[in-house]
Amino acid sequence: MQALGEFLARRWPQLLELAVEHLLLVLTAIVLATFIGVMIGVLVYRSAALSSLATAMTATILTIPSLALFGLMVVWVGLGDRSAVIALTAYALLPIVRNTVTGLQGVDPAVNESAKGMGLSARARLLRIDLPLAWPVILTGVRVATMLIVSIAAIAAYIGAGGLGNWIFDGLARRGSVVAMPLIISGTLGVVAVAFILDGFYIVVGRVTTPRGIRD
Amino acid sequence: MEHMIRLDELTKRFPGQLAVDSVSMDIPEGEIVVFVGPSGCGKTTTLKMINRLIEPTSGRIFLEDEDVTRINADRLRRRIGYVIQQIGLFPHMTIASNIATVPRTLGWDKQRIAERVDELLELVGMDPEAYRDRYPKELSGGQNQRVGVARALAADPAVMLMDEPFGAVDPITRERLQNEFLRLQDEVNKTICFVTHDVDEAIKMGDRIAIFGDDHGIQQFDTPEMILSHPANEFVEDFLGSGAALKRLHLRRVREVALTAWPAAGVAEDRDTLREKLEDSEQSFLLLLDEQRQPVRWVSRRDLERGEGRMADRGLPVAAIIEPHATLHDALDEMITSNVGCAVVVDREGAYQGVVDIDPVMTAVNTLRAELRERLAVGSWHAVPTETVEEGTS
Numbered sequence: 001m002q003a004l005g006e007f008l009a010r011r012w013p014q015l016l017e018l019a020v021e022h023l024l025l026v027l028t029a030i031v032l033a034t035f036i037g038v039m040i041g042v043l044v045y046r047s048a049a050l051s052s053l054a055t056a057m058t059a060t061i062l063t064i065p066s067l068a069l070f071g072l073m074v075v076w077v078g079l080g081d082r083s084a085v086i087a088l089t090a091y092a093l094l095p096i097v098r099n100t101v102t103g104l105q106g107v108d109p110a111v112n113e114s115a116k117g118m119g120l121s122a123r124a125r126l127l128r129i130d131l132p133l134a135w136p137v138i139l140t141g142v143r144v145a146t147m148l149i150v151s152i153a154a155i156a157a158y159i160g161a162g163g164l165g166n167w168i169f170d171g172l173a174r175r176g177s178v179v180a181m182p183l184i185i186s187g188t189l190g191v192v193a194v195a196f197i198l199d200g201f202y203i204v205v206g207r208v209t210t211p212r213g214i215r216d
Numbered sequence: 217m218e219h220m221i222r223l224d225e226l227t228k229r230f231p232g233q234l235a236v237d238s239v240s241m242d243i244p245e246g247e248i249v250v251f252v253g254p255s256g257c258g259k260t261t262t263l264k265m266i267n268r269l270i271e272p273t274s275g276r277i278f279l280e281d282e283d284v285t286r287i288n289a290d291r292l293r294r295r296i297g298y299v300i301q302q303i304g305l306f307p308h309m310t311i312a313s314n315i316a317t318v319p320r321t322l323g324w325d326k327q328r329i330a331e332r333v334d335e336l337l338e339l340v341g342m343d344p345e346a347y348r349d350r351y352p353k354e355l356s357g358g359q360n361q362r363v364g365v366a367r368a369l370a371a372d373p374a375v376m377l378m379d380e381p382f383g384a385v386d387p388i389t390r391e392r393l394q395n396e397f398l399r400l401q402d403e404v405n406k407t408i409c410f411v412t413h414d415v416d417e418a419i420k421m422g423d424r425i426a427i428f429g430d431d432h433g434i435q436q437f438d439t440p441e442m443i444l445s446h447p448a449n450e451f452v453e454d455f456l457g458s459g460a461a462l463k464r465l466h467l468r469r470v471r472e473v474a475l476t477a478w479p480a481a482g483v484a485e486d487r488d489t490l491r492e493k494l495e496d497s498e499q500s501f502l503l504l505l506d507e508q509r510q511p512v513r514w515v516s517r518r519d520l521e522r523g524e525g526r527m528a529d530r531g532l533p534v535a536a537i538i539e540p541h542a543t544l545h546d547a548l549d550e551m552i553t554s555n556v557g558c559a560v561v562v563d564r565e566g567a568y569q570g571v572v573d574i575d576p577v578m579t580a581v582n583t584l585r586a587e588l589r590e591r592l593a594v595g596s597w598h599a600v601p602t603e604t605v606e607e608g609t610s
């Protein structure tokens with residue numbers, strides 16, 4: 001425990017740097033996944049068959065072991081950030097697609113009918129009515145997806161994407177040395193901290209972006 | 217322009233289900249046409265074909281003499297107000313944004329939209345200051361329904377389609393909304409298609425009524441008077457049910473009859489004045505009004521003589537209050553529940569106007585009957601455009 005304290009005191013700035021790297025990796029993947037996931041959701045939600053197909057396919061991605069997917073990405077794209085972001089984006093899709101579909105399907109049919117009856121175009125209905133109403137549910141999906149990939153992102157260090165995984169893998173490589181445990185523990189705690197920070201961030205985003213009329 | 221709306225042999229066939237069978241109808245400008253009939257007879261489908269929420273299988277729709285059967289549906293819908301039973305206000309938008317939807321789509325400038333929103337809120341009897349920034353969930357069912365109507369009127373469409381707009385509110389609110397709507401129609405003078413399955417509502421609201429049958433076609437299309445006095449066939453007769461004479465009372469409004477003068481006095485006046493006023497009249501109750509001239513209590517002579525307490529706590533509360541727009545049917549209804557056997561008429565602000573008792577109701581029944589007899593005698597009902605189907609199939 002004392003060793004950990006000394007270790008942290010000494011390497012605090014480096015930990016911060018890795019945490020920021022981790023955070024950026026996750027956020028990049030989440031932004032991409034949100035765009036792609038919402039787009040897929042919008043395209044499929046009207047058809048029950050397409051909706052289950054999209055959910056099943058994105059769920060399948062999640063069953064691929066992360067090490068294997070990162071490995072595949074290295075083969076296709078090469079080492080580095082780019083591979084990591086692609087893999088993390090793929091992992092983040094399921095909750096976002098599923099919640100987009102649920103959110104859009106949950107819009108009151110009467111609201112849809114009146115919007116259509118007033119002559120709003122399909123585009124205006126989607127952007128001004130359906131997506132804003134589905135937004136709280138979509139955001140929940142984004143939040144779940146984020147929690148999911150914060151931990152998977154630690155493994156991305158393995159393919160040279162940096163982040164807090166670096167220390168965890170370092171610690172594993174130096175098994176037996178005095179710094180092994182402090183490295184692994186502070187790397188792990190860093191991941192947990194990043195997850196907490198992001199969660200708080202989503203609570204704020206949720207507050208700010210949910211109109212008063214649909215807040216409970 | 218001969219007719220605002222013309223339906224030409226409209227037919228809708230869903231897979232395995234005929235919904236509307238060759239409906240033709242001419243709807244004159246500024247009239248309320250009510251579609252009424254049993255459940256599943258095709259009222260909603262016919263209505264939705266007018267704004268093409270449902271595309272007809274065959275037939276044509278004309279709006280202001282223009283064939284709109286094939287034009288861009290979104291642009292057509294912006295010319296037609298649409299109100300449904302479930303209202304469908306946008307919960308994430310304020311009342312003002314809800315009302316502003318179509319004007320914004322049409323590209324009006326901010327200033328003009330803001331003015332229009334306030335104007336419409338006032339038109340439907342809601343204080344703009346208090347309501348424009350609220351959200352739908354912060355309003356009552358009746359208020360939401362008013363906003364729904366305001367939203368449909370926003371871009372001043374010539375035509376309004378309303379599908380059981382007052383079907384989901386309690387009977388008292390419904391009656392109030394009906395009366396408000398009729399008063400509003402006097403101001404805006406729209407051409408309105410109104411769906412209901414309530415015969416009384418149809419007679420009360422309609423300038424003309426289209427009765428749909430189980431065969432998904434129109435059984436009779438005529439004025440309420442003619443439908444009540446001359447049902448086209450057995451189906452219509454059955455559908456109208458018993459009490460056609462009573463229903464005819466829907467055809468006369470309170471403002472069309474002479475109100476009975478009734479002794480009324482301010483609640484603050486002194487007891488001797490009140491007693492004098494009551495004694496000068498032939499009535500046994502005096503109506504007390506507050507400072508805004510709104511009726512508050514019925515007091516008898518005994519209530520005046522006896523009792524301590526404030527005058528405003530004596531006697532009986534005034535229960536039966538109606539507006540000039542109410543029909544004599546509504547008035548009769550109220551009268552029966554009233555303590556005093558008459559209904560108090562108030563204006564928009566709730567100020568006392570007069571009283572209706574049973575006499576004008578009886579007179580109305582007699583004159584309505586006489587008028588009809590006369591019209592039948594000279595055969596002038598042929599002048600009223602009627603469109604009836606041969607004997608019903610039911």
Ligand SMILES: Nc1ncnc2c1ncn2[C@@H]1O[C@H](COP(=O)(O)OP(=O)(O)OP(=O)(O)O)[C@@H](O)[C@H]1O
Binds near residue numbers: 255261
């Ligand atoms: N989308 C649809 N697909 C198949 N059949 C339909 C569809 N919409 C309506 N129908 C059928 O068409 C017929 C007419 O329906 P419509 O909704 O016009 O009736 P309605 O007169 O409005 O009845 P209600 O008073 O119950 O509202 C009904 O038999 C109904 O089952």
Ligand SMILES: [Mg+2]
Binds near residue numbers: 259260261
């Ligand atoms: Mg219907």
